[in-house]
Amino acid sequence: MAQAKNLAESVIFPKGQKITNNYFIGGAWLEMLVPADSPLNCPIGNVTFEPGARNNWHKHAGGQILLVTGGTGYYQEEGKPAQVIREGDVVEIPSDVKHWHGATADSWFAHIAISTNIHMGETEWLEPVTDEAYDQL
Amino acid sequence: MAQAKNLAESVIFPKGQKITNNYFIGGAWLEMLVPADSPLNCPIGNVTFEPGARNNWHKHAGGQILLVTGGTGYYQEEGKPAQVIREGDVVEIPSDVKHWHGATADSWFAHIAISTNIHMGETEWLEPVTDEAYDQL
Numbered sequence: 670m671a672q673a674k675n676l677a678e679s680v681i682f683p684k685g686q687k688i689t690n691n692y693f694i695g696g697a698w699l700e701m702l703v704p705a706d707s708p709l710n711c712p713i714g715n716v717t718f719e720p721g722a723r724n725n726w727h728k729h730a731g732g733q734i735l736l737v738t739g740g741t742g743y744y745q746e747e748g749k750p751a752q753v754i755r756e757g758d759v760v761e762i763p764s765d766v767k768h769w770h771g772a773t774a775d776s777w778f779a780h781i782a783i784s785t786n787i788h789m790g791e792t793e794w795l796e797p798v799t800d801e802a803y804d805q806l
Numbered sequence: 807m808a809q810a811k812n813l814a815e816s817v818i819f820p821k822g823q824k825i826t827n828n829y830f831i832g833g834a835w836l837e838m839l840v841p842a843d844s845p846l847n848c849p850i851g852n853v854t855f856e857p858g859a860r861n862n863w864h865k866h867a868g869g870q871i872l873l874v875t876g877g878t879g880y881y882q883e884e885g886k887p888a889q890v891i892r893e894g895d896v897v898e899i900p901s902d903v904k905h906w907h908g909a910t911a912d913s914w915f916a917h918i919a920i921s922t923n924i925h926m927g928e929t930e931w932l933e934p935v936t937d938e939a940y941d942q943l
Contacts, residue, residue: 702896709869709922732846785846
């Protein structure tokens, strides 16, 4: 059971360092598992969110894949309801689709994030998911 | 502790179907998490090996990444000693490097396999890892 794990220490892969950029609300941690400059052209990060933490709305030019390894979180694409996602879920985020992801209010949440088609360009960071919007989920 | 898990049912992601091609010795199971025809161009499979199971020597034209999610296994590149790999290990397999991977003799083994640079070509399957070679590890 996920609840029996100490999700605050992430799942399987290292928790890494606290993210200090301005694109997150709440505490989130990142460990790069495969670097951006690998000839494999497939950067992979392990991301761990404390309860209530989430990233801003953003777009990936080449898309991204999320493999959920623990806890309960949200994934929302613009114009659609937020989906609750859990350990074992896989999310294929299409190129240039505006979205955000993060933990639910009462659970730590960990996912592996795989950047795809990186030759197509960078991530574009947009506005935060406000407390007003998040608290209605 | 990994030993406390029921690794025979894989880890986090579904175990999937038993692999029936001729490129494996022993029982191995595959669940595709992201299909080969996704526009994300990044096929991902969850692979689970019973103790002693391994794939044949092979090469990926565009490389592959292994994220080890449970158990203890081997990864060996041609001309180098086999490495023991465990839960939390990450292996970057370079383009066109001849290699094999699989479980140790006494442990189930599970990894996520991420195909990279798929525009560069297919996987080339080669000779089996013989019992004589495996039993010397």
